[in-house]
Amino acid sequence: MLSVNIGPFPLPLSQLFLMVALLVALGVGHLAGRGQKTGGMASTLSDMLLVALLAARLVFVALWFDSYRQEPWSILDIRDGGFTLWAGVLAALLVALWQGVRRAALRKPLVLGLAAGALAWGGMQGALNVMNEEAPVLPTVVxxxxxxxxxxxxxxxxxxxxxxxxxxxxxxxxxxxxxxxxxxxxxxxxxxxxxxxxxxxxxxxxxxxxxxxxxxxxxxxxxxxxxxxxxxxxxxxxxxxxxxxxxxxxxxxxxxxxxxxxxxxxxxxxxxxxxxxxx
The missing domain is CATH 3.40.30.10 (Glutaredoxin)
Incomplete structure (x- = not known):
């Protein structure tokens, strides 16, 4: 399976998994910080996401700049899925580290929330990989x-x-x-x-x-x-x-x-x- 329908709109599973992981991270972080003046869990996660997307896109464009050179405006069209995963993950972790250093009360909720989100994403992706491995090697459609x-x-x-x-x-x-x-x-x-x-x-x-x-x-x-x-x-x-x-x-x-x-x-x-x- 590659996508699901949300109403009339198809949604790639990769995007769905990311949304679920962010919600899990937000929920666990909120519970872990309950009773403390942590604040900013949602804004920290959104900052991490935005910076990750920007870094992943910029690194991808830099690596494949020759392909974008003749149509430079296509750099802005992120629908082509051109992102470098390791750059996005590194950028997100740097934002999390920076926020943790600045705000001690946020450290525990942030660490627990990110760990829960990563486990949720890994579990969903792992289940999908198992399903794909059990499927026929190539569809036998005539x-x-x-x-x-x-x-x-x-x-x-x-x-x-x-x-x-x-x-x-x-x-x-x-x-x-x-x-x-x-x-x-x-x-x-x-x-x-x-x-x-x-x-x-x-x-x-x-x-x-x-x-x-x-x-x-x-x-x-x-x-x-x-x-x-x-x-x-x-x-x-x-x-x-x-x-x-x-x-x-x-x-x-x-x-x-x-x-x-x-x-x-x-x-x-x-x-x-x-x-x-x-x-």
Whole structure:
């Protein structure tokens, strides 16, 4: 599962987990500081979050600046998911340390709250990882090629790492990111790309691709949106990243930028860790 619906709006699980962890941290911190003049627990957590997001974004942009150079205004569009986790965590901890040094009464509630929030996030993420490990390596959904043949993702992967883009012609962010994915498909010969249209008539899709002059390989049709249901995605576009063994290693809900796609492809190409044989 990649997302849940909050009313009519899909919410990525990563964002939901973060919201829950912050609420747990706030609740535990408030209880731990009850009867003391701690104050500022909520403002401290919000400061940590804001500084973490800013630091994580700035470091990511610095690392992938060449990808942003031609469209510098895209730096402000954080919907591409371009954040460097370690930079955000470090910045948040520095804010917490600074607040703890300045306000002694806040130290215990802050430490306990952050520990509880981290445990809550870790527990939810761990449960999700277990669910993903128990799921089939690749969805066994039957898709239809442009030639009208039936095919599955494992056949299209051909033993390579696999990027699967779930999209539709009526989806503006899908259309905006398509040239980025098309360019990556032309460049990345060691990675297979599949463009799985969700819920549309094949003739309409081909007319769109022809009029937009997009040159894509491995365009397939999924009129019943069975693939989106199989992976638990409730929003478009969704991009899935599988390693050569068919294990889901990453995903992205929403529009990809050249930088965020390059970052995920770099992780996808990373060699698997070598484990020593048992004695």
């Amino acid at each position: 898709l239809t090629t442009v030639a009208g043949e039936q095919v599955q993702l494992a056949e299209l992967a051909a033993g390579k790492p696999l990027v699967v883009n779930l999209w539709a012609t009526w989806c503006p962010p899908c259309r905006r990111e398509m040239p980025v994915l098309a360019a990556a498909q032309q460049k990345e010969s060691g990675v297979s790309f599949v463009f799985a249209n969700q819920g549309e008539d094949g003739a309409a899709v081909l007319r769109y691709l022809s009029s937009s002059q997009l040159h894509l390989f491995n365009v397939v049709f999924d009129p019943a949106t069975a693939l989106a249901l199989a992976v638990g995605s409730r929003s478009l576009p969704t991009t899935l990243f599988y390693d050569a063994s068919g294990r889901l290693v990453d995903s992205h809900l929403g529009e990809l930028s050249a930088a965020s796609l390059a970052n995920k492809l770099q992780q996808l190409r990373a060699p698997p860790a070598v484990t020593s044989p048992p004695p």
